[in-house]
Amino acid sequence: MTKGPPGILERLVRAGLGSDDRSAWVVGDLREEYARLRERASPLRANAWYGLQGIRLIGRVWFARGWDNVEGKRAMGRLGATGSVFAFARRRIRKAPGFSAVVVLTLALGIGANAAVFSLVNGVLLRPLPYEAPEDLVFLWSDLTSEGVPRAWVNGGHAYELQQSASSFSHMVPMELEESSLTRGDGADATDVVLGLVASNFFDALGVAPRLGRAFLVGEEGSGAPAVAVLTHELWQSVYGGDPAVVGASLRLDGDVYEVIGVMSPSFRFHIHQSLGDPTPPGLFVPLDYDLAGLGPEYGFWMAVMGRIAPDVPHERAFAELDAIASRLGERDWNAPDFRFDVGYLSEDLVAQARPLILLLMAAVAVVLAIVCANVATVYLARAVARQRDSAVQIAMGASRTRLAAATAAESLLLSMAGAALGLLLAYGAVSLLVGMAPVDLPRLDEVSVDVRVGLLTIAAAALVGLVTALAPSFLHRRAGTAAVLRGSGSRSGRSVGVGRTQRGLVGVQVAMSTALLISVGLIGKSMLRLFEVDAGFRHGDQVILTTQAGGEGATDDQVLEFYETLTDRLAGLPGVRRVGAVSALPLSTRANQHHLDLSSAPGATGDPDLDEPLVDRLVADDAYAEAAGLEIVEGRWFEAGEMVAGTRVAVIDRILAERFWPDGSPVGERLGFPGDTVGYRVVGVVRQPRLYDLGADDRPQWWLPHSADVRSRMSVVVDAGTAGAGLPNQIRQVVRELDPTVAVSDMSTMEGLVRDAVSRWRFALWIMGAFGTAALLLAVLGVYGVVSYAVERRTSELGIRMALGAQARSIRTMVVRQGIALVGWGLVLGTAGAWASGRFLSSLLYGVTPRDPAATAAVVAVLLLSAAAATYLPARRASRITPMEAFREE
């Protein structure tokens, strides 16, 4: 028994070809040929062949001169009676290929841009997280608003209590992230990895299981837990080349040996909120290797806690239980029963920071689509006017008005569907461009793609666009009096008033929307310029930066200090290198530790312990860091080489602390320290705060200690080499490898790169909004050109008479240009008002400018006026060359 092509395909081909006999023959031939091919080739190939042939045939029948070579008269008859409106629409499209192409291309741009941006919205904001019942997953923070930190980490002891007593939760998972040097068991080169230290129920809470091996067993955590690790698919590929024998193998993390017990599937990703540090997802997971019980608030706040609300428990009840627990803990630990946990759903939390930017893009792209619609509607309108006579003839010969309108709607629907198809293709390309340009802190970028949802939405948008743009000409059909048109009384002047008004309205709307878009672009651009000019407290030049981790867990303080001393010395010996400094937290890295500082005996103290023990960032650096990073010493001095030995009790504070607590004098020589520390640290200098969080604004106060006073094994190194060659990163790697081959070096960047990353959100917004703004401007200018040309053509006789009566060409030109500018005028006013009113959508992207920045507004208005003047110049020149003879011929 021979098998035919898939039923759905055959039905589609039949439907596409139409129902007459000739089509039936073709369908039969196709079926026979399909059967022959199927005997020789795979069913998949045969099906693909059938689909392709079907599309080609349908395309030919629709758009070329297929076998349906009946033209003209027959079409009219059909439209009057029972024929398909789509058949009529198809013929219209075929007859005006240029017009159709312009419409399809314009729509494709608008729809494609929308599909691309919607893919971003879909991937980042809408698509559910890849876990079981992700809506039940929450992150918990400590609400320390009274300390100025509404979302602080959770204390370890608190995490333990939550695990023990939160009965509304099926899982409570404390975790922390660490950066670590990974070396394979066979001693291959070290790799810098992000490590997730998690409670043993982590994978169970997410509802995911490893693809190879096993996950952690219940209770496989705490001190004495086995040293086991679960790798992500990505790390398995990059470090082990996908070798399945990895399960059971051993690896070293900062020198300690772990056994690999599992590998996750490629689709697994753990998305971490940005407040968990680096947005890079962990490459591997190991169990928490210490006991949380008893680690009270005196140990600080350092854990992220993820919870899964138990099935069937109403979320409000779960949150109420958390409040009760928090209240009990607050009471117990610092006599504050109003202590609370801040709770956020995993999905919302993840994108909280990216949401405003993405919604702004969506709004902008919707505006572009609206402009495209207005533009296409103008084009349809102009053609409807030109075709008014034809329509009138058709109506007179019996075509119903409704059917004529339906045919117009069908035509615009077909064109917008073609636009959607082309637009989706464009979107495929645009999405990878968007993702490539997207700011570093945008989460879930790897999930952004053009999927079914995007496709469906695009088709829906195209259908809507088709109907909207069809409305304008349909409206005209309703108004045109058949008899008047046929008599010819509507040929030039009278009947066009309504059309002209609609057209001018549409163009005005386009100008208004372009103005609003361009003003946003101007504001974002100006903000970005301001940000680049900002003095963030450090020199963002071409200093190379890298981060390393000295020794393993067992390394002593002396060994760590010696490692960094030797490393910086050797790096300083590289050709061209001027200075090398080390620091615990690079500018804009958000990595400092926070704690309280006792300033109650400083002159500026208020007597209120809440104010006199401010929460500060603690940073640790060596003696060369200030120069290498270009810090500005306001008073006193930086650390000296001699102070880089254990036991030195000196500190540098930032200007914020100095101004607040020593408003009239100098802090240099004074002592300060942790609450309860009676010895304290002697202040040797005051520095301008190199910004850690936000390029544009100071954050928490900072104080600095020499590396010897607070030894960290993980430090960042700044290599200031002036105009060193491109080989420097390799030389640096070589030096590290010679010093200790088990130490991993992070990806290298430059201080300049830190700033670039920090403004990546603005750059991204500027590029995209700039592209949209330019497209909008072009469309609006085309619109202005169209309307003014139309007006000039309509007034040929009037202008001719003016010329005959002695009007100067120059005055005619001025008149026409002035008209064009008047057309733009109200659009400008409306657009400016719109941009000013919607300024708050932009607020997250504005820096150093207000939404009503006069310079940006003025610049945009000038650009639009100039463009409008340019758009009217050609029709104005034509108008000024009209001769009286031409005018009379027109009549």
Add this chain to the structure above:
Amino acid sequence: MSSKDGLGSFEHLVLLAVLRLEGEARALDVRELLERQAERSVSRGALYATLERLEGKGFVAWSTEDATPARGGIPRRVFHLTDDGLAVLRQSHRVLDRLSEGLEGALG
């Protein structure tokens, strides 16, 4: 000969193919023969449109052959040349012959 009766070059090829296949000229076979002998790829749409046009001009006619399961119950059309078709083919060949006479050197 009026323009309605003129023979395009592709029509010419199709007529020759139908003649050559005598009695076996189904659309599929015509296409295969053309692709093989004329060394050109033939689009289905163009072939069907041409066959329709030739039928309209009265140069070809068709009869049906029994349906086979492979065709999903749709009978096949077998094309053959009409007398007019044969005449127009002969005439254009005479023209070709006369015009080609003495050009063997160039045409090979």
